[in-house]
Amino acid sequence: MKTLLRTCSSTALIAALLAAPTLALAQTAGGYTGPSSKAAAPAGYKGPTNVPLMTAKQLLDKGKDDQYVKVQGKLLSHKGGDDYEFADASGKMTVEIDPELFPQGASVDQNTVVELIGEFDKETFGDSTLDVQQIRVVSK
Numbered sequence: 001m002k003t004l005l006r007t008c009s010s011t012a013l014i015a016a017l018l019a020a021p022t023l024a025l026a027q028t029a030g031g032y033t034g035p036s037s038k039a040a041a042p043a044g045y046k047g048p049t050n051v052p053l054m055t056a057k058q059l060l061d062k063g064k065d066d067q068y069v070k071v072q073g074k075l076l077s078h079k080g081g082d083d084y085e086f087a088d089a090s091g092k093m094t095v096e097i098d099p100e101l102f103p104q105g106a107s108v109d110q111n112t113v114v115e116l117i118g119e120f121d122k123e124t125f126g127d128s129t130l131d132v133q134q135i136r137v138v139s140k
Helices: 002-028 056-062
Strands: 068-080 083-088 091-096 113-121 129-139
Touching (some): 056 068, 068 091, 068 129
Antiparallel strands (some): 083 091
């Protein structure tokens, strides 16, 4: 009987030791569950960049597909969905901006100068667009 108790105790002890890391992992592996907003993400890198500043005309005339670029100008109008009409002194083009990319707490209208960084989608037929990945308000 003592041998059986020792065997059961040893087995229980081994099971408890094996389960302890699993329990600790289960308690911490759930991740963050509090309130969240994609728009509240950190602003990110603000240092020097090799992303070239281009005009709308330069981009439409000489831009390459999948090229990362930066443009500065105004969003003249919302065309529907994620599409906006962007303009600078050289001309106009369509840009695609996900709503969560707009700076939180800052209003952007047709008079606001913005800087857009994104990937150029060069189309052989139809309108080429800039798929915006970052937007920054330059001035009101």
